[in-house]
Amino acid sequence: MLYDGGESDILDVGQPLQIPIPTLPEGIYRKGNTGPQVKALQSNLVSLGFSLLVDEIYGPKTAGVILQLQQKFPPIKVDGVYGPQTKASLQTLIDTHFHLVANPTDKLVLVNRVNGLPAEYVPPDLVVPNIPFAFQEYDPKKQMRKEAALALEQLFTNAKQNNLSLIGVSGYRSYERQAQIYARNIQISPTKAQFSAPPGNSEHQTGLAIDVSAASINYQLSQSFAATPEGQWLAQTAPLFGFIIRYQLGKEAITGYQAEPWHIRYVGTAVAQIITQQELTLEEYLGNSR
Template identity: 55%
Template sequence: MKKNRWLIVAISSLVLSSCSQYNQEPANDGQQEQEEPSDNETSAPSDSSPSNDEQDEQEDQEPSEDDELPEDETEDQNEEDTMSLPSEYFNEIEEVDGQPVIQNPNNILTFVNHDYHLPSDYVPEDLVIPDVKFSYGHQDIPKSYMREEAAGALEALFAGAKEENIELAAVSGYRSYDRQQELYDQAVARSGADQEFVANPGSSEHQSGLAMDVSSASVNYGLVQEYEDTEEGQWLADNAHHFGFIIRYQKEKEDITGYGYEPWHLRYVGEAAIEIYENQLALEEFFDLVKEI
C-alpha cells in the first residue's frame, strides 16, 4: 500500500509540475473557500469519482479497526487490567455471633481489619520460622512464626537489606486469637478503650500469619513511630514492596485503616504490593478500587 501511495504522489507531482508551466497565476484564496462548502451549504454532486490522492486522504482520516487507541485511553485500559483480581482473593464473609467473619482465611490477600474478622479458632497450617535475625535471638516461640510464603519473602527482604548494609530484626509475627485478647485487654487498661494500636481479637493481621513487626538497633529494637526517621525505616518504606510487603498502617491514613501509624508493621500481599505502593493506597483503598473477575 505504501509503495502504491508513493507512486501516486510521484505521478501527481509530475502532473502538477507540467500544469504549472501553462498556468503561472497562483490559486485564489476565495476560490478555495468556495470549493469547500460551509456547515449550512451543500456542494453540487460531481460526475467524477474522488482522485486517488483524495481517497488516500480519506483513508488516513478514517481510523481503521487496527488503529491503536490514543495513549491516554491505552493507559486507562492498562489500569483497569492491573486493578482486577480473581474472586478467590476477596473475602468470603458470613455473620457469626453478630460479627462478619472471613470464611477463606488462607487467602494470601485476606483483608483483616475492624470490619472483617478471622475465625477465633483459625491457626494457619503452614507456619514456619523464617531464617532471619530476631530482636530476641532465634527462639521457637509463637511470634517467631509466619506462613511459609510470607516467611520466604521476609528472608529475601532481609537479604536485600543486608546487601545495602541495612540491619533489620524481626520482632513479632504470628499471634493467636487468645494472645491477641491478652494484649488488647492490657492496651485498654493502659490507654483506654479508644487506643488505636492493638487490634481487637480476631481483627489482627498477626493472627493471619502474614504480618511481621520489624525494627533495628538504631531504636533499640523498639516498635516506635520514630523508626520512620531512621535509615532502616526509610529503606523499609522505599523497598518492602519489591519483596511483596506493604507498610500496612500508613501515615495520614489513620481514618481509613482505623489504626495509628506503624512504620514497623509489614504485611505480606504478594504481587499486589507493587500496585498498592505505586498508588500509595491503604489496603482498604485497594479493595475499594480493585475489580473482581
C-alpha cells in the first residue's frame, strides 16, 4: 500500500518509508574531505548497495568505492577522486537503478547491467575443471566454482561420448581483468560498450559461467557456433547438466546483452530445465525483468 502523504492517516507499517536520497553534491571531493557534501555522496553510495559508513569523512573506503565505480566508465580517470565526470557517471547508475548484489555466492545470483558484483568479490571455491581448453598453459580464466566445474566435466564427458569436440575458452574473470578488457574495448570502439560488460557486470566474475566453442570454428566465440553440431547439441543438452544458454536471441532487451550461443551459466539442473523448457531468461525466472 502506498502512503499518499496527505489524504490517509493510516501508515502501512509493513512498508518501510522511503528515505529520500540527497542529490549528488557538486564540486570535487577527495580523501581527507569532510562535511555534509561527503555525507550526501556516501548516502548515494549506500543506496546503490555499497556497505559504507555514512560518517561525512571521505576516507579510504569511500575513495575505494569511487575508484571501483570509475572503472565502469572508461575513459574516465580512475583516481578515487569525486568530480563532475564521476558525478555524471554515478547519476547514470542511479537513473538506471543499478544495485550491488547482496548474495554473490548464491548459485542463482543475478548479474547483469544493473545488478553488479563488488570489486572485491572472488568466488570462494574456484577450481580448474578437467576439460579440454583452447590453450594449454594455466590461466585464471580456466577456473570455475567447484559445483559448476563438476557439472561442466560431466557435460563435456557426455559431449565426447557423442563424438563432439566441445572446448573451454574462458571461465572465471576478476573485476580487474574485466575492467582492463572493457577499457580496451571502449578504446577500440565506443560502440562496443553495448556488447561488452563493465567490470562487476560480467557473469564471468561469478565463477558460474564459461564460454565454450568447437574445433570446427577454430575455438572462436561467434554467432556461427549456434549452427555447429556442438552448438546445437549444447543448447539441447546443457540444461540436463545444470547450465543455461544465458543470452538468447530475441531476449536482448531483457538480458541487456546480444545473443551469445557460446556463453553457458550454471544454475543447477532443476532451474536450468525450467528456464529452458519455458524459454525464459534468468531475469524472467527470478521475476526481475525490467
